[in-house]
Amino acid sequence: MAEIIARDARMASTILKTLTDEERSQALQAVHDELRAHKATILEANVIDMENAAKNNLPASLINRLDLSKGDKYDTMLQGVLDVAALEDPVGNVTLKTRLDDGLDLYRVTCPVGVLLIIFESRPEVIANITALAVKSGNAAILKGGKESLATFTAMAKVVSDTLVRTAVPGKAIQLIATRDDVSSLLNQDKFIDLVIPRGSNELVRNIKDNTKIPVLGHADGICSVYVDKDADVQKACKIAVDAKTNYPAGCNAAEQLLVHESLLDTQLPVIAEALITAGVTLHVTPIIKAHLPANEKIVDAVEGDFDKEFLSFDIAVDAMASAEDAMMHINVHSSKHTEAIITENEATANKFLKGIDSAGIYWNASTRFADGFRYGFGAEVGISTNKIHARGPVGLEGLVGYQYQLRGNGQVAADYIGAGGSRQFIHEKIDVRGMRL
Template structure:
């Protein structure tokens, strides 16, 4: 592979390069952008051995440094993860073009036509943790949506991110997309400088802890799309199918415990606690999960650890599950509203009316009924990939795909029309006719 070009002397210069490249990217055709995505997918397949080798170095160093196991799990980029990421690129290429969509086409008066069209945001600054596959997902979405992107991965993924960026740059050099549209930062000190570049960067997307996201929000004038903790809950109602409840809870906790959509707290209705908790304890033990329960839970499962107040507000990112027995669905909802990070919340019940109450009352980006919390994901939603999951109320919310990376502009075309014609005593009325 050809080595990466030397970065500019200042981050400001690099950001300006990215902005200029983004302007070129924004006017490329759908076919040109899709061809670039195909080139990246092919290059990642061709150089997968180099990528996996670089990642192995990061993983080995992470073990030496004593990085938490949950972070090590996110860091690992094996062949299966890489192939999944490549498939995600191909899926993004198949999605409809988000640029140039006409949202409004309205005649204000004869010959005076208003259109609202989608367009790229410009330059994205994405700061993410250990997951190197996030770099692939974010890059594909940025190119498809016509945006430049400046990426800052965690220091633990440095070798992986540098190798991936090198492969992507080499692939883009053979396409109409300028390689400068995708940039990689490598030092922690660059984060603070990035946050000051509101002249060039249009949106910051931080992926990390609540405290990290708050720090970013408080230290920049650039709009921030917050992606914070994933403290997800499941409530097992008294009218739940017990076998379904066990299967769904085990999947939500163990299918990929390091993910932000893995369940961290289980709430169980007191009427069925004696029936379902022993089943859950057996299934979770077989998967290596440690349970921590409140007093009512430990009366049924005295062998498990005691839960403290801290457990209700903790994202474990590993094989630990906090369990609490509640008096009612209302109690479960109250607990969720107190401790939820507004990521993903689920109810397991055969009572459809109660399920609808839960779905409407619980305030979260994802609210599920009788399915695993692990479905809260851009790829599974059919977005191809995601730049992150937003837990804020203002849109975009939840998994952020292409639709969250475009804005819109109003275009008005007339033929000598003046505003004075439509004001005053003899004002001419607007037609306001949708075309």
Template sequence: MSDATEIAKAAKTAFETSQLIPSSERVQALHEIRRELEAAKDEILAANRQDLEAAQKEVDAGRMSGSLLKRLDLNKGDKWDSMLQGITDVAGLPDPNGIVSYASELDDDLELYRVSCPIGVLLVIFEARPEVVVNIASLAIKSGNAAILKGGKESNETTKLLSSAIQGALSKTSIPSTYIQAIQTRAEVSALLGLDQYIDLVIPRGSNSLVRNIQNSTRIPVMGHADGLCSVYIDASADPKKATRVAVDSKIDYPAACNAAETLILHDSILHTIWPDVAKALLAADVKLLCDTPSLAALQSLSPAPANFATHASPAPPEAYTTEHLSLTLSVLTVPSLAAAIAHINAHSSHHTDSIVTEDEAAASVFCRGVDSAGTFVNASTRFADGFRYGFGTEVGISTGRIHARGPVGLEGLVTYKYVLKSKGGEGHVVGEFGAEEGKKRYKHRKIEAATVPF
């Protein structure tokens, strides 16, 4: 039996044996993980610096993008503290399991319940961003799922220590330490993708090529998103200040993120009113603008021109509107109507998150209903599309699919459901007693209000 098979089998066993562990024990495990990580902080950050140094060499050699390097730094800003807070937030969320979403009385003393339950064993594959190990482990434990985690090779040293701390914390609880496991090689990933008898869901987080490769390499269901081609549309009725704030924040807050805006769409009526001020603010923030002919012409008529106009504003190549820049580069497009903006987004976006800036409630409604994306926002930055900001504690990833889970996937996205049928009759219930013939029972199908599982 291969190492990958052993890992998958151990995860499945851990999942199955943990299903009777109470929710309180899972919460306790999360608090143990936070304590273990706090105790190992210096060692983990030292390992992260090793990964950063090695990654910088790859960037310098042109073998790694700068955006990937930025995602790797665990000590940047408040990332470490946010990671720990995410554990506590997840621990405090309601248990997503055991929730009744449908209940019906089929017959006297025969009750049917649809009850939420864990999915099973998750295989999560991601690039850089080592805090994902902790995010996903927290969500998996709280939701009752076992998880196998594979980070990019660029975060190997950090991932090893984060995983070790998590398993050390689990060893102090009744949850098996094999509930959360980490792997290191692509060969292990390839082998695991063939083990659908043990693994129930694959969640890839990373580049378009990573996600597409995973989707084409397995029979296991895959939940994820390939690109983050997000747009901001400035409508004819937009408030100038809101337009500037939303457009700038959507692009510059963290341009390497999948929820950063890559395309700015302008209604043609604002080319000489709102657009110049928005453009000046973007240029002042060092954003390079790839403009279509109308939007570029509107800026060329400005006097005086912005200081960096010559270097930061240029004609957009055809591929600009299907490119995930992941940098301080923004494609700009002019459209004649709201309908044209929606049509462009649906044809070119990745169905992640798109925003409209407008003072017209009817336009906002049409945009939110017409745009086929996991998130449709009104007068708000696309950067709000995040599990932590939504109040999910953290997220396992973003799903742009249309089945099961969509948008930031938190606890509710990591559970499925089962049907529980309970007979309270003295002789039990059998199907043979029901039918259309005379003397047979008829199903009542009477809704049970405010139902809870009866055991």
């Protein structure tokens, strides 16, 4: 069964990548319209998943991610589909052209990755996000949702599948599967599947990485840090720290560590701590931090592992740093390479931090919550990658294309040229490719 699913996806991808940008975008407009028309039905299914999650005592962070009716989440999901459809076509861009000889031109052209396997937990909006990004970038996708979102997943999957078959996009370009058995088998289909993108818990990501030969794009944890430097503006520090921790604590871009320069322990630290406590945050503090704060039930002793932990709740680990360099060292050791922020008015210190941190995102005087494909203008994202090759940070359309070399000639053979037995010389003339597409 898994081999059939993967093979069908491969066949569909060979057709999908030949479609025009207009055909792909029109398909996404149709998906948007149908998801909007079926909003009530999908949200009813989401209520069933929420009720089951509560009955099964699932973690609050997971339930928050599951809730599709919270605030403007559903409408934002729909807008994301349109935003992706409106983006510039990522396929067919010429990034290099070299004239090897008269009538023999080499092009480097962006192309789809091929077949994506996306495995996610809780977040049902991923179906719309991935469908949009995959179709727009010319990739086929196989989606597997978690059992906790089964009712929502099923309802959305039906809408997406029924819609795409009425467009130019091949019916098997987006496939949605529900059983765990299929996942194990699909992870063995390296002949047909090009990239696995897991979105979920540390356990999920690590399990996938340990059980497949297919390249994996993603991150296991979102241990993000905010460092308040000695030259920080206290009002900015309070505003950013509170937002980074409380805006959406279940998000992978929420701050889990607060590091404060030791010169601020008697001045800015109490102000920042009060702002966090007022916002409902519990501070897990080291002895040096505790010694500079008044007693409060929201201040508890940090325990081993707190600075290597993704709380995903109204909790944050707090420690003091002797210098920006010490903060950088701490972050590079304890963070998950996701997103870190420095609060300072000193540009030289900020620039050193921006260069010295080994994470996918490094911010100066801004909340870590900005680490998001939608906020970056990508329309949506398939996830956030802490990998160091191919794609890093929020992965939008550019992260879902690679490139291939096209050589366009007129009967030339290598044997005529130097290096293969001939005497003809190469020109190797670089051609300006700005705005060039094939």
